[in-house]
Amino acid sequence: MIGEDRQITEGFFPLHSALFTLHWLTAAMDTKILIAIHKPYWVPSDPVYFPLQVGAEGKASLGFAGDNTGDNISSKNPNYCELTGLYWAWKNLECDNIGLCHYRRYFGHRVRSNNLEDKKKAIFTQADYEKLLGQYDAILPVKRNYYIETVRSQYEHAHYKKDLDEVETIIAEKYPDYSQAFTTVMNRRKLHILNMFAMKKTLFDQYCSWLFDILFTLESRIDITSYSPYEARIYGFLSERLFNVWLEKQHLKEVEVPVIFLERVDWPKKIREFLARKFLGKKNQ
Numbered sequence: 087m088i089g090e091d092r093q094i095t096e097g098f099f100p101l102h103s104a105l106f107t108l109h110w111l112t113a114a115m116d117t118k119i120l121i122a123i124h125k126p127y128w129v130p131s132d133p134v135y136f137p138l139q140v141g142a143e144g145k146a147s148l149g150f151a152g153d154n155t156g157d158n159i160s161s162k163n164p165n166y167c168e169l170t171g172l173y174w175a176w177k178n179l180e181c182d183n184i185g186l187c188h189y190r191r192y193f194g195h196r197v198r199s200n201n202l203e204d205k206k207k208a209i210f211t212q213a214d215y216e217k218l219l220g221q222y223d224a225i226l227p228v229k230r231n232y233y234i235e236t237v238r239s240q241y242e243h244a245h246y247k248k249d250l251d252e253v254e255t256i257i258a259e260k261y262p263d264y265s266q267a268f269t270t271v272m273n274r275r276k277l278h279i280l281n282m283f284a285m286k287k288t289l290f291d292q293y294c295s296w297l298f299d300i301l302f303t304l305e306s307r308i309d310i311t312s313y314s315p316y317e318a319r320i321y322g323f324l325s326e327r328l329f330n331v332w333l334e335k336q337h338l339k340e341v342e343v344p345v346i347f348l349e350r351v352d353w354p355k356k357i358r359e360f361l362a363r364k365f366l367g368k369k370n371q
Contacts, residue, residue, distance in 0.1 A: 172294060228344065237277050278330055300328060
């Protein structure tokens, strides 16, 4: 009996150890991909996704977590767009890996069909994210190529030049070691847009600390009361550029992946607006 007990006991500990290790590894890969959402819409059922109602302050609940709890800037959503969700996650969410997508666009496998169900099936799962995050520091959308514009000139034609200039001044004052990265990004013709990514939460926290310090400083220096509702989304627009500046300085191991747009994108209209901004000075309203 003693021998049998020893065999049982000796067999138990390796099994227990293996289960503990498996549990630890699972916990270590706690990945949350935020879905910024502001109206009723389909969301993937994969547990990696965390639907977050952005701009939730004063709005009816959609049945998801809202960005108006804990430390939050939910009321700033008309100006900060999905960044109110980003701020909420930075201050209130605990996980190991984190990412951001939007209710109408997700990272996924390349799909050439316009069928909605085919698009949904192509959306990344938890396994897809964790495989890539095991190999790379950051998952990013494929860069948009402006071809006939630099990043700086595109912003100046689409928005207000003075705001970008003030951001450059703030970086020179508060983060001078990022000034060269800012210049480099502004002189390029390609840019990661859409405010989509996935990375380790520790990197995300560093990015948010840097980003919101710059944006809150800018907010204290400029007056946007005369801006149209579109232009009032200034901090969301600027953050797309600043994300690239931050990335330029980090020298991370990055991977670019396709973006799945659940709704059809009117590319001819976007191209017409792009050309009208550049050659006719017509800004979006």
